[in-house]
Amino acid sequence: MARTISPPPAVAPTDLATSGRRRRGIDTRRQTLWIWAFLTPTVVLYGLYTLYPIVASYWYSLVEWNGFSSGQRFVGISNYQAVLADPAFWSSVRITLVFMLLVAPARILLSLLLAMLLNSPKLPLRNLFRTVYFLPVVTTTAIVGVVMQFVFDPASGPFTAFLKALGADSGIDFLGDSGTALATAAAVYVWKFFGITMVYWLAALQTIPADLYEAARIDGAGAFGIFRYLTLPLLMPFLLIITVLTVEDTFHAFDLMQTMTGGGPFFSTEIIEIYIYRWAFSASIPQLGFASAAAVLFGLFVMVVGALQAWALVVARRGRKELS
Structure with missing residues (x-):
């Protein structure tokens, strides 16, 4: 007798959908x-x-503590009052701003000119040149500072030998003279982080369609006219962003400055970060509460720059929409 095989029970579509979602x-x-x-x-x-260190620094800024003893005496805003009344703090603020004014324009303008050159498709080995200019960015900053001490050594450094070859009588102590130390450190900082700003500009230049350049050349525009009336207006939104990023970056030069000059000579290169480090770790009796108050004030200063960065991004987006 033949055996009848019944078909499998039908599955409702809703059951399949539920199973798929599950x-x-x-x-x-x-x-x-x-x-x-x-x-x-x-x-x-x-x-x-x-x-945790960020949150803890707010508490430490309200206490008197040397970092070694277990006792912490609450002093309220006394540390902030002491920091704001310290002439050395305002001197470090001034030096930090001067350092920023030395570094930021040089990085922005020089890297723009180099990026325009390296963005040209007619330049041979342009990828190799891009890599060479970017190499200092990936090197360790502290090592660069130590090497630069040797490079600028007034007795036997390579830079001194170069100056003597040009006819100079004796070497100049660029890092040991309070009149030249900050400018020398700024020049090294520009060289060290020059490549990252160049990459920003290269990315911005590559957003400009090549057809616009071709049309400008057909209309008879020269190199200067193309830069003034085409490239520069289209780069303005990016200029705001790159400027704010570069300015904010100049406030974090502790590792290079500490290894090159340590804030000297005669505190002529003591930026805010080194001022904080000196009170927290280099003082004979560390004052972590005082240093934390200075760090909080410095953090608020950086937050203001971050707010400017957010504003620059908004302005840049509006500018791009108007151009499009």
Whole structure:
């Protein structure tokens, strides 16, 4: 007798949709768990070594503490009053601003000119030149500072030998003279981070369509006319962003300045970061509360620059929309 095989029961479309959503939900949760599993070490380390010190510095700025004893005496805003009344603090602020004025315009303008040259498709080996100019960026800043001490050594440094070859009688102590130390450190800082600003400009230049340049040349525009009436207006939104990024970057020159000059000679290169470091770690009796108050004030200053950066981004987006 033949055996009858009944067909499988029909599955409603709603059941299939529910099963599919459930399966996608399980896959999404599994993927989220894996993401957090890989992010957890970074989040923990970032919290311990970045977020916690920032939060703790606000508390330390309100206490009197040398960093060694367990006792912390609450003094309120006395540390802030002492910092604001210290002439050395305002001297470090002035030096930081002068350093910024020396570095930022040079980095922005010189890197723009070089980026325009390296952006030309007619330039041979342009990728090689881009790599060469970017190499100082990836080198360790502290090592660069130590090497530059040797380079500018007034007795036997290569720069002194170069000056003597040009006819100079004796070497100049560029890092040991309070009149030249800050300018020398600024020049080294420009060279060290010149490549990153150049990359910013290269990215901005590559957003300009090549057809616009071709049309300008057909209309008889020269190199200067193309730069003035075409390139420069289209780069204005990027100029705001690059300027703010570069200015903010100049406020973080501690590692280079500390290894090159240590804030000397005669405090002529003591930027705010070195001022904070001196009170926190180099003083005979460390004053962590005082140093933390100075650090908080410096952080507020950087936050103002960050607000300017956000404003520059908004202005840049509006400018790009108007141009388009």
